[in-house]
Amino acid sequence: MKPVFHPDIDDIAAADVFAALADPIRLGILVALADVPEVDKARCNSFTEFASPSLLSYHFAKLREAGITRFRVEGTSRYLSIRREDLDRRFPGLLDSVLETARRDPNLPRLSGPLTVS
């Protein structure tokens, strides 16, 4: 599998970040990731109840290409995590504000059970 692109956080444009946030499924993914204590990471297949695998791949790519999440492979598992330190450095306060905003929206998708983190 070839490496996937992760932008340098200093290259991220504000409008691109907001474009990546402009979807309820992507906001639902972020909130679920952020609510995992400490690790902020999860197996990509934790979100299959949100959308089909191909649509999830699309949403994961939008988040990753905007610099919001990081993707990595460990063994046979694929993981997703929020680039919290990078985001907090590039746009201080934005991530927490986005998460707080998303949590106030009752119509976002929520996982029915805990995330698979390992």
Place this chain on the structure above:
Amino acid sequence: MKPVFHPDIDDIAAADVFAALADPIRLGILVALADVPEVDKARCNSFTEFASPSLLSYHFAKLREAGITRFRVEGTSRYLSIRREDLDRRFPGLLDSVLETARRDPNLPRLSGPLTVS
């Protein structure tokens, strides 16, 4: 002229707000509006250096339909303002965080002179 639609702020979905922010011209308009002391309003024709009139109309509509700005007519002038109180109530902290984020993006359009507010 028929009245234009302004959504009740409680009806706004988080993803719709982010969609409205997903454009450098719209972020540039917001920053310029926010930087006007006290009034947060400006004539719609203050932004003609950002885009053509028809494109500006499109951007104004996106911001208005997302609940971010308010449009009104006074005499022969058309005005634009940020719905700060509404936004701060619906999504506390989000507007300031968005403005701070936008101000950190050096590639957003900036007005060459002061806004026309009256």
